[in-house]
Amino acid sequence: MACQGLQGGETVASLKRESESLRKKLEEERKKLSDIELNQVAEKIEVLGPLSIKTRRVLKGHGNKVLCMDWCKDKRRLVSSSQDGKVIVWDAFTLNKEHGVALPCTWVMACAYAPSGCAVACGGLDNKCSVFPLSLDKNENLSAKKKSVAMHTNYVSGCTFTSSDMQILTSSGDGTCALWDVESGQLLQSFHGHTADVLSLDLAPSETGNTFVSGGCDKKANIWDMRSGQNIQSFESHESDINCVKYYPSGDAFASASDDATCRFYDLRADREVAVYQKDSVIFGASTVDFSLSGRLLFAGYNDYTINVWDVLKGTRASILFGHENRVSRVRVSPDGTALCSASWDNTLRVSWAAYL
Amino acid sequence: MSNNNASNNLITAKRAVNQLRLEASIRRIKVSQAAAELRNFCLQNASKDPLLVGVPSSDNPFRPPKSCSLLNRNLIIFQLKKKAETNQ
Numbered sequence: 001m002a003c004q005g006l007q008g009g010e011t012v013a014s015l016k017r018e019s020e021s022l023r024k025k026l027e028e029e030r031k032k033l034s035d036i037e038l039n040q041v042a043e044k045i046e047v048l049g050p051l052s053i054k055t056r057r058v059l060k061g062h063g064n065k066v067l068c069m070d071w072c073k074d075k076r077r078l079v080s081s082s083q084d085g086k087v088i089v090w091d092a093f094t095l096n097k098e099h100g101v102a103l104p105c106t107w108v109m110a111c112a113y114a115p116s117g118c119a120v121a122c123g124g125l126d127n128k129c130s131v132f133p134l135s136l137d138k139n140e141n142l143s144a145k146k147k148s149v150a151m152h153t154n155y156v157s158g159c160t161f162t163s164s165d166m167q168i169l170t171s172s173g174d175g176t177c178a179l180w181d182v183e184s185g186q187l188l189q190s191f192h193g194h195t196a197d198v199l200s201l202d203l204a205p206s207e208t209g210n211t212f213v214s215g216g217c218d219k220k221a222n223i224w225d226m227r228s229g230q231n232i233q234s235f236e237s238h239e240s241d242i243n244c245v246k247y248y249p250s251g252d253a254f255a256s257a258s259d260d261a262t263c264r265f266y267d268l269r270a271d272r273e274v275a276v277y278q279k280d281s282v283i284f285g286a287s288t289v290d291f292s293l294s295g296r297l298l299f300a301g302y303n304d305y306t307i308n309v310w311d312v313l314k315g316t317r318a319s320i321l322f323g324h325e326n327r328v329s330r331v332r333v334s335p336d337g338t339a340l341c342s343a344s345w346d347n348t349l350r351v352s353w354a355a356y357l
Numbered sequence: 358m359s360n361n362n363a364s365n366n367l368i369t370a371k372r373a374v375n376q377l378r379l380e381a382s383i384r385r386i387k388v389s390q391a392a393a394e395l396r397n398f399c400l401q402n403a404s405k406d407p408l409l410v411g412v413p414s415s416d417n418p419f420r421p422p423k424s425c426s427l428l429n430r431n432l433i434i435f436q437l438k439k440k441a442e443t444n445q
Contacts, residue, residue, distance in 0.1 A: 015370035022377035033387045041392040052411055076419040093419040234380060250398045270391035271383060294402035296409060313396055338407040338418040354407065355414035
């Protein structure tokens with residue numbers, strides 16, 4: 001497999017030269033089509049009015065840093081995971097804790113709700129991703145039904161179900177992403193290409209086909225074909241680790257959050273970065289991003305405890321959300337776009353929405 | 358041992374070249390066209406974006422809204438669409 005295509009006379013040196021010239025060619029091709037900036041195209045659009053997004057619910061109950069959360073498709077339940085190994089399923093409306101499970105490991109960095117709403121997946125320092133079916137019986141011990149699905153050789157940083165409860169996609173500190181069959185635990189496809197820890201992944205919106213984006217400590221964001229395992233596109237413009245990647249709602253673009261204190265916006269069909277969201281006053285790393293329903297707003301959580309709300313088209317900051325008392329580890333907009341949930345190292349989750357009288 | 362290392366380096370270098378060839382060969386569109394489509398998507402969906410438009414403060418956003426007591430035309434359309442979706 002590895003030796004195919006080697007031609008006589010090819011040496012490491014000649015291949016390295018070819019690599020260099022291909023990289024230059026790639027840059028030139030991308031530059032040729034860069035005829036305008038995104039914010040110029042957005043010049044004639046009305047400036048956004050003041051946003052009335054405020055925290056309306058605070059979910060208290062975790063005893064330690066909340067590292068991850070995910071909404072259920074029913075738009076009101078959510079699952080969260082924390083540093084002390086606890087995973088909690090909440091009703092965001094009533095603030096009730098509906099389920100709780102304690103994992104034997106600490107730093108549960110990833111959790112995800114199944115599309116059916118009947119199970120959750122989580123993983124972290126145990127190098128695994130496990131699936132727990134959610135029982136209607138509150139007294140039932142969820143740990144007993146735990147199914148170990150994914151096995152990596154380093155921590156699991158992200159996980160998501162694909163279009164059904166049957167498959168999960170994971171990202172790991174071992175530098176790979178992988179697709180697993182939940183029922184059998186079988187590895188269906190693995191994705192190699194990152195040269196350091198992969199910190200985040202996001203599945204393309206269903207209309208756009210079988211691809212996903214990943215970002216990691218090698219400062220790269222890669223687009224993958226889920227069926228073939230092929231790395232289709234690669235973007236390298238951040239100056240430090242990429243902590244989070246998220247697709248734009250149309251599927252034609254994605255955003256990234258990085259330790260370099262910027263968030264960036266990449267268009268897939270133009271194959272390049274089209275916006276950088278930064279400010280001199282924003283000097284702390286960004287750990288998480290998500291888009292509002294229309295894609296006009298980008299919510300980004302930072303290590304300075306704030307959430308900056310960026311105008312995606314104009315490139316300016318539309319608002320700041322305060323309230324958390326420690327790093328914001330995750331922000332997620334609910335499935336119908338109504339609410340924003342933010343998880344933090346201050347042990348709480350906050351649910352915010354825009355309301356008017 | 359050193360032969361193994363040499364062939365590994367060769368394999369890695371060859372993989373890198375193949376990957377770059379693939380990436381260099383994809384079809385790209387102009388940023389102006391891509392940007393226009395991103396902008397259009399935002400504008401077309403803006404009125405349905407609850408974090409932009411807002412929900413009436415008397416309502417809980419996790420429950421479908423019950424009545425349209427407001428004059429805002431866009432909001433009325435949004436509420437009717439949401440009702441239709443939850444009824445489906």
